[in-house]
Amino acid sequence: MWKIALGNEAIVGSLTPSNKKSYKLTNRIQEGKKPLYSVAFNFIDPRFFNCFVSAGGNGINLYNCLEDGGISLLHSYADEDKDESFYTVSWACGVERNPFVAAGGVKGIIRVIDVTDKLIHKTLVGHGDSVNEIRTHPAKPQLVLSASKDESVRLWNVETGICVLIFAGTEGHRYEVVSVDFHPHDECCFVSCGMDTTIKIWSMKEFWTYVEKSFTWNEAPSNFPTKFLQFPVHTASVHTNYVDCNRWFGDFILSKSVENEILLWEPQMNDSPGEGTSDVLLRYPIPNCNLWFIKFSCDLSLNYLSIGNQKGKIYVWDLQSCPPVLVTILSHNESKSVIRQTAMSVHGNTILAASEDGTIWRWDSVTKVAESL
């Protein structure tokens, strides 16, 4: 597919939009004054593909995207501690496919809310500092990874509330871990990146029995034999500055630093754990994106990537083309504040943007699509 010879310079995408697909602003919601740091569509349960959750300040709100462009508020949760500021939110589900929302923030505790009961299902305590990102396992949505400022990544079982594994230590991250992502196919593998400029790939294969044990553990959660993994499978230094978002793209990794670009690269993993070389394949430039904690998102089939920048614009890239093609730039003259995270719907027809001034922007594609959202 890629006609790139290894060893060549990475190909840089051009910033002229192709406008193959265009979007228009259909709605915007002002949530309040607190910055919204995270917004996420539910990719786990097809019944809820239209639902998204947003997190900012001490509140978590669930919305439904309506077909006509409207957004309806379904639930609104507020942490009792006014000082809590949620940084990340992710959908998960219980063993009976009941949807959960896992949110974490500056306090370092992760709230798992059962959406159907509207109650807190579990509170996951254990991180020593704020939680920067929570991601759900694609195949086992009861498992959730959390990346924290305390330099560790923890694997939690949200159904039982157990901290299963802790990824930190000698070869772990040396600074805040900002982003983490599960591998789409390999259930034991995930990638994490942080402020120590490294991107580490971890494997839980050896401890998979503990992961399975966590589902059936019925004693106190603190008695669970939580293991520490200190050695990642691979460490890559692709960036030279804080890396604040990484996602798997098949076996490649898309990662973003504060240098106004997203890199697509392939980790070369040798047999022995430790440092390996990595090849940068493509570069997606994004102007005005040098604040840290701006995250990008993709649709479910990884056709598109959308990312906001600090001027309030959204860049949509086509992931399937090489050289990289910019699909479009979304901007609005009232959207001026930093867009912290975007969310794309399942097919990429709706893009949501959470911005620093507390607004959620909803863009819908104008090309008629048969499937909803």
Place this chain on the structure above:
Amino acid sequence: MATGMIGTRPLTKEESELELLYGKPVTVYHILQSFSRDRGVKHHLKASHDLFDFNFRLSENGHPNFDVSVKPDAFKNGLLNFDLEEHPRVNYKYRSKSRKRGQRVGRKERKSCKIFDKYADVVPRDETNELPHVNGNNISSALTSTHLSENSNDIPTITQPEIGQCSKGTHVNGALARTQPEIGQCSKGPHVNGGNVSSALPRTQPEIGQCSKGPHVNGGNVSSALPRTHFSENINDIQTITQPEIGQCSKGPHVNGDNVSSALARTQLPENSSDIPTITQLEIGQCSKGPHVNGDNISTSLTRTPLSRKTTQIQTRTQPKRGQSSNTKGPDENGDNISSSLTRTPLSKKTTLIKTRFQPKRGQSSKAKGPDVNGTSLARTRLTRKASHIQTVTQPEIGQSSKAKRPGATRRKGFHPQRIEDEGTDLLRSRQFYHSRTLQPMTLEEVLSEADSDNERDEVFQDLQERLRLNQLVDATDEQKRFMSLWNNFMRNQTVVGDKHVPLACEKFVKLHAKELIKIEMIWQWKTFALYKLCSYRLISAETMDKCSIILQNAKDKEPAEEDADAARAANLAAAAAALKFYGNGA
């Protein structure tokens, strides 16, 4: 005024001094003294401790009880910041009538006893993650600091003697600073209000800093005082008392305004407190739970129980007035409460006389901030005749922590092993602990289990580390590395300290890793190692080699037939034979 109260003894020199200080006819101390007068409290221990007064009495059941209160002048200068350790030792003289009552006689003439040796509950508690076990039934008998303040203005503050406790005073209003006696304690008191105290031992928590759970403790609630419980109307067997909770806001429905009563708003004894054994402790600043204990509630101190109509058996000091709850649920209760403190209760109708002084007449709401009510904080009056009924007697617990570790603990503290053990673990029970590595909250069993995790070894990790280390060797083959890692990991787990251990260790090793060693290449590794290392150092002998070989062979035999099973066996045998021959000579 040497004789400020009816039926009281003449003021002692100390009391006169206090009087001078306060300019009041009666100090809490005094009142307490009065209470504890001949009636039976004769034996009260004259607390010569700088700060505290002890009054001892017998409860109805013959259990010794004692009240601790803080001397008024302790707060004169604001927050009390003392270290008990530094207090001069006190010589106690314990005259007790308790023997007469069949009580256990305390130590007499105990010298240099340290009060409040243990402060089990002084650890600041993190209430956000509190486990149920932590809160507890800690009845802190603690020092009920009573301090009367006539009008909130005068109340300097009531700091609880409990050291180390941060006063969480809910709202110190005005002059009252509150210090909590009980640190971290949440007043779990069953909202002592109204009726709920039916069960014995209401135990209102002395919690310091506890905001009174009362519906609205507002304003002047400041009660640094310990709101003591207020017993509900039918507290028939209320045993304990509310701890003097300093800083507690009175749980009263609306203790507002001047509730501050530094006074110990004592509880309100339920109307039929016929057998209320104990009394509400001086609750300093207690706002009477009375419906509207406000304003004058402060009545300083000891508003002990509201007058009870039938003080027939007023056992304790603060007797809520029979028939009247102190905090009254009744309108007329209030006012009384304030009554300046020491309303000890039982002002029965007969004692109207005295009562009036401080208490708003029955039937008058205490709010009546009627002139008579306020000010007088030191409700002197209380000591009404009823007081006479007070039995007194609490076994003084000298040198013992005044905190009852268990609910309903009688004051008869001996060297009960359970109690001692409990006291030892009090600190462990007082707050939420976390594991140090995983930061997961610990359960109480874990905390108390005395398991030491310092020597924990993460086997998997160490194995891995070893393997990594060996990996770095460039001149070793993979099998060699594998064998080395197996052997090293094995040896790390064994305790091989002597030469004689080595043969046994070898056998164990072979048994343990038989499956892996059977492989042809590994067998070679093993043999080379055994021969060239162990045997040449004479650590093992031919017999051991033989045994190991047999083990290996057996393992091999057990395996499902493989193509080269025979060959392997043959090789094994040959090797064994060779080894034997080799060592047959040398061993």
